[in-house]
Amino acid sequence: MVDSNKWGMVVDIDRCTGCQGCVVACQSENNIPINLEEHFNQRRAIQWIRIERYWEGEYPDVKARFIPIMCQHCGNAPCEPVCPVYATYHNDEGMNVQVYNRCIGTRFCANGCPYHVRFFNFWEPEWPESLKNQLNPDVTVRSRGIMEKCSFCVQRIQRSTRESERDNEVLEDGDRGLNPACVNACASNSLIFGNFNDPDSTVSKMKEDAMQEGERGYQLMENLGTDTNVIYLKKVDESAEVTHGY
Amino acid sequence: MALTRRQFLTLMGGSAGAAVLFQACGLPEKELLIDSPPAMPEDLVSGIDNWYATTNQQGGSSEGIVVRVMEGRAKKVEGNPDHPLNLGGHSALSEAALQGLYHPDRISAPQVRTGARGSGEYREISWEDAIARLSSSLGELDSSNENNKAVFVSNPTGGHVGLVLEKFTDSLGTRHLSYEALETNVLRTALKAVFGTDSIPEFDIDNADLVLSFGADFLSSWVSPTRYARGYGEFRQGHEHRGKLIHVDSRFSMTAANADQWVHVNPGTEGLLAMSIMQVLSSSHPNAVFGDLDVDGVLDSYSPANVANEIGVSVDTINQIAEDFSHSEHPIALGGGSAGAHTNGTQNLKAIYSLNHVASNLGKKGGVLLNPNSPFDGVGAAPPSNSFSEFHRLAEEMKAGNVKVLMVKDADFYYGMTDTVDMKAALDSVPLVVSFGGMMDDTTSIADLILPQHHFFEDWGTDVPLAGPGYQMIGFQQPVVRPFFEHRGSNLGTKGFADILMATAQVMGKDLGLDGETFKEVIRNDAKRLYELDRGQIVSNSFEGFWNGVLQRGGWWDTSYKVDEVPRVENLAGVASPEFGGLDQEFYIQPFISTLGDGSAASLPWLQAMPDAISTATWQTWVEINHKVAEEKGISEGDVLEIRPSNGRVVKALAMPNPAVPPDTIGIPIGQGHRDGGRYSSGRGANILSILDPKLDSENGSLAWAATRANVTTTGEWIRVPKFENTVPEFPRDEHHHIIQITSGDNH
Numbered sequence: 001m002v003d004s005n006k007w008g009m010v011v012d013i014d015r016c017t018g019c020q021g022c023v024v025a026c027q028s029e030n031n032i033p034i035n036l037e038e039h040f041n042q043r044r045a046i047q048w049i050r051i052e053r054y055w056e057g058e059y060p061d062v063k064a065r066f067i068p069i070m071c072q073h074c075g076n077a078p079c080e081p082v083c084p085v086y087a088t089y090h091n092d093e094g095m096n097v098q099v100y101n102r103c104i105g106t107r108f109c110a111n112g113c114p115y116h117v118r119f120f121n122f123w124e125p126e127w128p129e130s131l132k133n134q135l136n137p138d139v140t141v142r143s144r145g146i147m148e149k150c151s152f153c154v155q156r157i158q159r160s161t162r163e164s165e166r167d168n169e170v171l172e173d174g175d176r177g178l179n180p181a182c183v184n185a186c187a188s189n190s191l192i193f194g195n196f197n198d199p200d201s202t203v204s205k206m207k208e209d210a211m212q213e214g215e216r217g218y219q220l221m222e223n224l225g226t227d228t229n230v231i232y233l234k235k236v237d238e239s240a241e242v243t244h245g246y
Numbered sequence: 247m248a249l250t251r252r253q254f255l256t257l258m259g260g261s262a263g264a265a266v267l268f269q270a271c272g273l274p275e276k277e278l279l280i281d282s283p284p285a286m287p288e289d290l291v292s293g294i295d296n297w298y299a300t301t302n303q304q305g306g307s308s309e310g311i312v313v314r315v316m317e318g319r320a321k322k323v324e325g326n327p328d329h330p331l332n333l334g335g336h337s338a339l340s341e342a343a344l345q346g347l348y349h350p351d352r353i354s355a356p357q358v359r360t361g362a363r364g365s366g367e368y369r370e371i372s373w374e375d376a377i378a379r380l381s382s383s384l385g386e387l388d389s390s391n392e393n394n395k396a397v398f399v400s401n402p403t404g405g406h407v408g409l410v411l412e413k414f415t416d417s418l419g420t421r422h423l424s425y426e427a428l429e430t431n432v433l434r435t436a437l438k439a440v441f442g443t444d445s446i447p448e449f450d451i452d453n454a455d456l457v458l459s460f461g462a463d464f465l466s467s468w469v470s471p472t473r474y475a476r477g478y479g480e481f482r483q484g485h486e487h488r489g490k491l492i493h494v495d496s497r498f499s500m501t502a503a504n505a506d507q508w509v510h511v512n513p514g515t516e517g518l519l520a521m522s523i524m525q526v527l528s529s530s531h532p533n534a535v536f537g538d539l540d541v542d543g544v545l546d547s548y549s550p551a552n553v554a555n556e557i558g559v560s561v562d563t564i565n566q567i568a569e570d571f572s573h574s575e576h577p578i579a580l581g582g583g584s585a586g587a588h589t590n591g592t593q594n595l596k597a598i599y600s601l602n603h604v605a606s607n608l609g610k611k612g613g614v615l616l617n618p619n620s621p622f623d624g625v626g627a628a629p630p631s632n633s634f635s636e637f638h639r640l641a642e643e644m645k646a647g648n649v650k651v652l653m654v655k656d657a658d659f660y661y662g663m664t665d666t667v668d669m670k671a672a673l674d675s676v677p678l679v680v681s682f683g684g685m686m687d688d689t690t691s692i693a694d695l696i697l698p699q700h701h702f703f704e705d706w707g708t709d710v711p712l713a714g715p716g717y718q719m720i721g722f723q724q725p726v727v728r729p730f731f732e733h734r735g736s737n738l739g740t741k742g743f744a745d746i747l748m749a750t751a752q753v754m755g756k757d758l759g760l761d762g763e764t765f766k767e768v769i770r771n772d773a774k775r776l777y778e779l780d781r782g783q784i785v786s787n788s789f790e791g792f793w794n795g796v797l798q799r800g801g802w803w804d805t806s807y808k809v810d811e812v813p814r815v816e817n818l819a820g821v822a823s824p825e826f827g828g829l830d831q832e833f834y835i836q837p838f839i840s841t842l843g844d845g846s847a848a849s850l851p852w853l854q855a856m857p858d859a860i861s862t863a864t865w866q867t868w869v870e871i872n873h874k875v876a877e878e879k880g881i882s883e884g885d886v887l888e889i890r891p892s893n894g895r896v897v898k899a900l901a902m903p904n905p906a907v908p909p910d911t912i913g914i915p916i917g918q919g920h921r922d923g924g925r926y927s928s929g930r931g932a933n934i935l936s937i938l939d940p941k942l943d944s945e946n947g948s949l950a951w952a953a954t955r956a957n958v959t960t961t962g963e964w965i966r967v968p969k970f971e972n973t974v975p976e977f978p979r980d981e982h983h984h985i986i987q988i989t990s991g992d993n994h
Contacts, residue, residue, distance in 0.1 A: 137293055184324050
């Protein structure tokens with residue numbers, strides 16, 4: 001048991017198949033508006049977690065590589081200081097949190113984010129009446145004119161923390177009620193979630209091992225000094241002289 | 247107390263300073279929580295959620311799921327962590343079942359057609375009326391001894407729904423055919439020949455060190471992708487030595503993208519390659535164990551030098567794959583998809599699966615584990631589907647007026663059959679078409695009578711997986727919510743499919759010989775037989791406890807009940823060369839499953855909006871074409887292309903060049919082009935299945951759906967491809983800080 005939490009994730013891209021199971025699980029959990037054809041055409045589709053695909057080479061010596069990208073919950077988040085109304089701020093559990101009812105839609109944060117994981121609601125979200133039955137009552141539906149992004153499914157953290165406190169139980173590492181929706185969905189276990197402040201948690205151990213010299217850990221665009229809470233594990237390609245990537 | 251101006255300013259300055267200090271210490275956190283709806287403040291009352299276990303059998307694969315239900319509404323699907331096949335992970339298809347449940351275009355009551363066929367004009371009728379209409383039509387055939395003029399077409403249905411369906415058709419003497427757009431027939435015929443059983447074995451990818459796959463896009467759409475993805479994760483990083491994946495395919499699929507080595511072969515030559523690998527092993531390793539496989543003389547003509555040219559790979563590559571295969575401790579060979587979708591499909595797959603005998607991996611860790619039979623007599627996995635040829639014959643019979651009543655459940659053959667069969671004319675010749683569809687699809691749209699079945703979240707069922715976990719198991723499906731249209735009363739709304747059949751049989755005075763008045767009772771009474779076996783993972787001293795246990799856990803399984811015997815197998819036979827429709831056409835058409843399955847998931851907006859793994863395209867039908875070929879032909883992304891096979895048919899789709907497409911091939915996703923199917927799929931994109939040549943598998947008459955060639959022409963039109971990837975070139979990146987970092991993995 002630790003006094004304070006620092007939530008984070010480890011993403012093993014050597015396990016990821018690019019199946020997009022996480023993407024749809026996130027949309028279901030977080031009441032993300034349906035991305036219609038015109039939203040893709042306008043480049044305004046919303047995906048809090050996405051799979052990016054990169055090409056290398058061409059037929060017949062060709063590779064395609066996949067990487068899941070979500071909000072990195074930066075320790076030094078470029079999105080935070082630019083918000084004039086403190087709608088985006090760092091909470092005391094290491095997460096970058098978006099307060100929807102403060103947001104006035106300047107979109108400065110989206111400009112500041114190097115990972116392109118912040119999304120602006122250009123329209124009032126719409127669902128046919130019957131599909132509204134599926135909406136998650138724990139998650140606010142965002143209105144037109146405000147920003148949204150991956151919250152590490154903060155509603156699950158809140159609910160499971162509250163329930164474990166109520167029942168006087170210790171919240172186990174890897175508890176499926178605590179895990180974000182994407183993590184539970186991932187069949188190949190590419191995504192692992194947990195508390196970096198707990199030295200015994202799976203993510204802490206993975207991070208410690210992975211960040212040693214010669215091991216597979218890295219942070220996305222770590223040269224920017226964003227100090228992310230998401231650790232990636234490198235793709236392994238035994239055939240490649242390529243040892244760098246994209 | 248009166249304040250002087252100076253005192254006032256001092257106080258204000260102090261409090262402002264205090265506020266700054268306050269914030270710097272991080273104290274306003276609690277305040278911010280209160281302001282933050284996503285963080286759920288303490289005083290916000292949230293509902294109580296319940297998670298119910300059930301089974302998803304859509305699309306032919308079995309996935310154990312748990313559904314989060316709040317205030318009677320299903321909110322979220324997750325994988326059942328106890329289910330032997332997926333152990334907690336789940337597919338996008340399972341998640342999107344929520345949208346099927348609450349789809350705005352669900353049919354909310356029985357309907358009878360009032361306008362012309364296909365006009366979509368229907369009138370609601372009561373269940374009493376609907377069942378009376380069906381039973382009187384069937385009764386007329388019964389009394390005139392024309393029972394065989396009633397035909398039931400369903401998806402391949404196993405479990406207890408399959409049992410009720412079989413009893414229903416048997417008692418009425420109606421014919422029953424199982425339909426799949428992309429048949430697993432070829433696969434099952436080959437498996438029967440090679441492993442002695444037509445159920446799909448468990449591939450222990452988790453513990454393999456080499457997976458050699460041929461055509462099967464097993465990480466994306468083939469058989470049981472969630473289960474295989476689970477194995478893939480362990481295969482890559484679960485052990486000290488990272489497994490190697492070699493994928494042989496004539497298209498660059500998602501599995502090819504994940505492979506360490508993608509071996510591009512000419513379409514339909516996958517079996518030749520498998521034979522050639524065996525030839526290398528038998529000649530260079532004279533003591534190679536071929537198990538019961540008799541290869542005498544069969545392999546001689548498949549030496550790499552003889553066949554490399556036809557396959558389209560180098561002799562060295564064949565030797566290298568054979569070398570990798572023979573040096574692995576736990577190799578697995580599997581095949582399917584396009585490798586089985588040629589005129590020589592069954593032969594291809596027989597050769598491919600025979601490699602497992604060479605590897606002697608049957609029943610071993612990291613190998614191929616055969617599945618035991620179902621614990622219930624008479625309740626098994628889904629039967630093999632009927633072949634394309636049989637459906638072609640059925641269409642001819644329909645045209646000849648020999649089918650009077652056609653009943654259809656979850657089988658959209660009006661969509662999936664090629665236009666050469668002219669299913670429209672066939673359906674027009676049937677006086678009564680009855681659909682049990684809960685949503686419109688192409689076939690339901692021409693039905694005269696619709697008896698809408700429950701969504702599977704509202705209904706009972708059991709599931710004996712076709713591709714089981716290598717030991718005996720049966721999944722349980724239970725209603726997780728009350729029927730959505732319950733408010734319409736018991737004479738309207740939807741009903742469980744098996745219950746509809748049982749009610750119809752009752753009205754007709756037929757005894758189905760089932761143990762129970764309702765479908766739930768039938769399942770519950772059969773569960774007693776399971777309980778009496780006194781084995782499996784649910785231990786209880788009362789049946790009530792056992793029943794609750796199987797429902798809570800999502801099923802019953804006995805990990806110790808496995809197949810021990812190595813089956814007798816047929817001798818290895820030769821593999822013929824594939825034949826194609828339209829040899830003068832320029833490109834091989836490679837239809838493939840993207841995000842919409844065989845088209846049955848096209849009504850679900852999450853899946854429509856889910857980017858295709860390779861192209862990132864959504865919502866449309868596109869044509870994968872080699873980027874250099876496209877450039878030579880002056881084709882750019884979004885150009886509307888006409889795809890013309892030699893049979894004179896044509897579809898239009900959007901050009902989507904990419905660098906991985908073989909120059910002589912075009913890839914086109916299956917799933918769009920529905921005449922009807924609700925607001926998210928009707929009239930969208932094109933149906934590639936409709937223009938295929940009716941080339942058949944030489945052994946079992948299945949459609950060789952990858953055996954069509956076509957020419958491609960531009961139309962001058964352009965439509966923006968709705969895709970997820972960016973439209974501008976990527977920014978150059980710092981050479982030391984890449985998005986995807988790669989290591990040669992010396993230590994892994």
